[in-house]
Amino acid sequence: MTTSARIVVTGKIPEAGLEILRTAGELWAWDSSEPIPLPVRNEQLADAEVAVTLLTDRVDDAFLDAAPRLRLVANVAVGYNNIDVAACDRRGVIVTNTPGVLTDATADLAMALVLMSTRRLGEGERLIRSGTPWQWGMFMMLGVGLQGRQLGIVGMGAIGEALARRARAFGMTVVYNNRRAAAPEIEADLGARLVDLPELLATSDVVSLNCPYSESTHHLIDADALALMKPSAVLVNTARGPIVDEAALVSALRSGQIAGAALDVFEREPEVDPGLVELDNVVLIPHLGSATIETRSAMAALAARNVVEVLAGREPISRVTL
Numbered sequence: 147m148t149t150s151a152r153i154v155v156t157g158k159i160p161e162a163g164l165e166i167l168r169t170a171g172e173l174w175a176w177d178s179s180e181p182i183p184l185p186v187r188n189e190q191l192a193d194a195e196v197a198v199t200l201l202t203d204r205v206d207d208a209f210l211d212a213a214p215r216l217r218l219v220a221n222v223a224v225g226y227n228n229i230d231v232a233a234c235d236r237r238g239v240i241v242t243n244t245p246g247v248l249t250d251a252t253a254d255l256a257m258a259l260v261l262m263s264t265r266r267l268g269e270g271e272r273l274i275r276s277g278t279p280w281q282w283g284m285f286m287m288l289g290v291g292l293q294g295r296q297l298g299i300v301g302m303g304a305i306g307e308a309l310a311r312r313a314r315a316f317g318m319t320v321v322y323n324n325r326r327a328a329a330p331e332i333e334a335d336l337g338a339r340l341v342d343l344p345e346l347l348a349t350s351d352v353v354s355l356n357c358p359y360s361e362s363t364h365h366l367i368d369a370d371a372l373a374l375m376k377p378s379a380v381l382v383n384t385a386r387g388p389i390v391d392e393a394a395l396v397s398a399l400r401s402g403q404i405a406g407a408a409l410d411v412f413e414r415e416p417e418v419d420p421g422l423v424e425l426d427n428v429v430l431i432p433h434l435g436s437a438t439i440e441t442r443s444a445m446a447a448l449a450a451r452n453v454v455e456v457l458a459g460r461e462p463i464s465r466v467t468l
């Protein structure tokens with residue numbers, strides 16, 4: 147059902163989402179991979195009832211002040227730390243996100259990072275591209291195998307569970323830390339055991355961060371947490387950068403307190419700490435967790451379906467609550 151509601155899309159999104167949004171209201175979409183200039187955004191938001199946003203948009207009081215008629219912010223991301231949900235709530239603005247559709251893509255990327263760091267694939271790639279002469283060597287760039295090693299998953303939501311399944315297929319044992327224990331049948335299926343964070347850090351060979359970012363997870367992995375990890379351990383972050391104190395991580399990697407890190411997200415994204423760039427035992431990826439063609443289309447379509455539901459006066463499919 148088309149309504150006359152004005153829908154503003156603040157960044158370029160896949161056609162699968164736009165197609166649905168065109169049927170839902172009067173659509174205006176920013177159509178460039180460059181960020182939307184602020185004056186253009188604010189001009190478009192002035193009479194918008196719906197804003198479809200990306201994780202690079204800060205939806206704060208300034209954003210909301212520019213959009214006095216706003217009823218819905220549909221974020222095309224599962225993470226919503228870019229949105230001041232309390233400010234939206236105060237103004238009666240509904241917030242939605244896109245859980246589920248990016249679970250497999252993000253877990254695949256986390257597993258790829260586990261392999262990249264433990265098998266030193268970034269180093270190997272850089273060696274060949276550098277033009278340095280090389281030949282096969284018995285002791286060349288030895289990594290470690292995953293079989294029988296322990297993966298510690300911090301945050302056992304859908305992505306954590308999907309990663310646990312992948313890790314089990316590689317012969318890893320799995321422990322996890324979460325606010326709540328997973329249901330016994332899920333624990334049994336994943337072969338995963340709940341432990342407290344210090345134990346997870348102290349006993350895991352690979353620590354993967356899969357929790358949301360919030361005030362309570364800000365710098366969850368700080369110097370003290372890193373000091374608990376084994377010198378042979380690797381830290382993988384596909385969640386959000388500020389969960390890790392990046393300066394403390396650089397020190398821990400430099401001093402050999404931990405063996406390596408593989409990061410898809412950064413504390414001051416898109417800035418990457420120069421201390422990380424100069425280290426060989428770090429894999430650096432530009433926030434590609436959900437970056438498959440299918441997944442990005444599914445995310446856009448889910449955000450658009452949330453818009454359709456709200457404009458039809460129904461409960462959205464995936465509402466973010468405080």
Ligand code: GLV
Nearest residue numbers: 223224225435436
């Ligand atoms: C990606 O980082 C997302 O939150 O969807």
